Amino acid sequence: MDNGVVLGVVLFWEDVAEGSDIPPLAKQPTTRQLVEYAAASGDFYEIHYDKDFALAAGLKGVILHGALRQAFVAQLITDWIGEHGTLKSLKCQYRGMDSPGDTLTCKGKVTSKRADGHRYYVECETWIEGARGERTTVGSAIVLLPSRADPLSLIHPNAW
Amino acid sequence: MADEIPITPEMLRFTGATISTSALNVEQGHIGAFARAVGDPNPLWSNEKEARDGRYGGIVAPPTFLRALHAEPLTLPFDVPGDHLLDAGSEWEYFRPVHHGDRIVATTRLKELEQRTGRLGPMLFVVSEITYTNQLDQVVAVQQSTFIRY
Numbered sequence: 001m002d003n004g005v006v007l008g009v010v011l012f013w014e015d016v017a018e019g020s021d022i023p024p025l026a027k028q029p030t031t032r033q034l035v036e037y038a039a040a041s042g043d044f045y046e047i048h049y050d051k052d053f054a055l056a057a058g059l060k061g062v063i064l065h066g067a068l069r070q071a072f073v074a075q076l077i078t079d080w081i082g083e084h085g086t087l088k089s090l091k092c093q094y095r096g097m098d099s100p101g102d103t104l105t106c107k108g109k110v111t112s113k114r115a116d117g118h119r120y121y122v123e124c125e126t127w128i129e130g131a132r133g134e135r136t137t138v139g140s141a142i143v144l145l146p147s148r149a150d151p152l153s154l155i156h157p158n159a160w
Numbered sequence: 161m162a163d164e165i166p167i168t169p170e171m172l173r174f175t176g177a178t179i180s181t182s183a184l185n186v187e188q189g190h191i192g193a194f195a196r197a198v199g200d201p202n203p204l205w206s207n208e209k210e211a212r213d214g215r216y217g218g219i220v221a222p223p224t225f226l227r228a229l230h231a232e233p234l235t236l237p238f239d240v241p242g243d244h245l246l247d248a249g250s251e252w253e254y255f256r257p258v259h260h261g262d263r264i265v266a267t268t269r270l271k272e273l274e275q276r277t278g279r280l281g282p283m284l285f286v287v288s289e290i291t292y293t294n295q296l297d298q299v300v301a302v303q304q305s306t307f308i309r310y
Binding site: 004005007008027033036037039040041042043045047057058065066067068070071072074075077078079083084086087088089090091092093094139 | 190193194196197198199200201202203204210211213214215216222223224227228229230232233243244245246247248249250251252253254280
């Protein structure tokens with residue numbers, strides 16, 4: 001499992017292979033976390049913390065914010081690429097619903113690599129496995145990584 | 161309940177138009193609270209000392225933080241039947257880092273309306289595109305967001 005980011009550790013483009021797995025990230029969200037996320041994100045839609053409201057909306061109970069699940073996938077990627085990797089694109093589709101108490105596993109796989117000038121791209125497939133192992137969130141990410149062979153690939157931090 | 165949610169000429173008139181703008185001064189405490197809520201301990205978002213010595217020279221916002229610019233998940237300039245709302249997905253493209261102290265303006269444009277019928281009955285898919293611009297008029301990110309009203 002993922003152990004978080006240590007600044008200064010560099011993931012190089014050469015160290016990533018097509019088909020390789022991204023270190024998975026486990027999450028065990030609670031209703032308390034949904035309230036915290038509601039406050040931090042400003043999304044106070046009641047289906048995320050008011051059970052009666054969620055039931056009246058035809059749901060089985062309160063559910064996770066889609067954007068919180070996308071934040072989990074973003075964490076999966078930023079933990080993996082470290083501070084010198086740059087997230088360029090992050091796409092998520094919410095296919096199923098996740099509930100507090102579920103154990104979620106965020107996963108990813110490298111689908112392709114390409115270089116364009118001094119830019120070294122890696123494309124990944126990403127997903128979240130819900131409580132029953134089903135993919136409740138699917139998507140993809142594109143990142144830029146530095147290349148060992150090309151010092152100019154350490155892109156200036158303010159212009160991607 | 162009706163078989164479908166009709167897309168009226170009034171609704172179509174807003175397609176392509178800017179339907180809301182909002183602004184946020186990005187504060188370090190807010191970034192920290194957001195990262196804590198996600199359970200993301202990356203020092204780039206919350207450890208000032210480590211972040212200062214790192215690539216960005218200070219605290220930056222995590223990728224989906226800008227979502228906090230919208231107090232409501234979706235605000236529409238017209239009435240739609242159905243009280244419920246579901247987030248169907250979101251696609252971000254990133255161009256520049258967001259630092260604490262930045263002032264970010266989010267401009268939301270209505271991109272597409274589509275009616276469908278599914279498990280939840282008649283649904284309206286609303287696709288919007290949100291452009292996030294900083295105080296130097298630089299586009300930092302563009303988000304395409306899809307919500308379902310039902």
